[in-house]
Amino acid sequence: MASVLEENGYITESCPRTADSDVESGDTARHKLESLLNRNMRIQMTDGRSLIGCFLCTDRDCNVILGSAQEFLRPSDSFRIREPRVLGLAMVPGHHIVSIQVELETSPQYI
Template identity: 55%
Template structure:
């Protein structure tokens, strides 16, 4: 059964910047486009960083990967914030 509050939350996150940390330590930043019942997510205009420290130091250029599907089982943390620049 669907929870209307959860649906509204997901709708409010659509087309917002999202940062995703995955199990191998990489960080992906992109525009949240969709999710499914298995917690997989799709990011558009996605950039890949080797680690959080690479983002903070600015020493390593991100790899632009465009459209990216991230399996839910590999997601460690999600961050949403209008101030995230992708």
């Protein structure tokens, strides 16, 4: 790791990387995210709620945007039926995400 003292007083540190490995890992991650676009997924949140919706996008902070989202509360003693609350477009903060499950692709049934 090399440290460089700049004129403005900041110290810049850089570690040697190969450009090829950065491009390959970035391309792999990008292709994986692109393969998840418009797929239905379930997101478990830290407060016990679940959101189910269509994956539209994410950002560097791992925030996720779901389209046509529905919210399911965790069952309690006061109610047993898990009826969804329709949210529509929803942003889930990355720091509240516990797990993400992607719905398996199934071939459409044609009559």
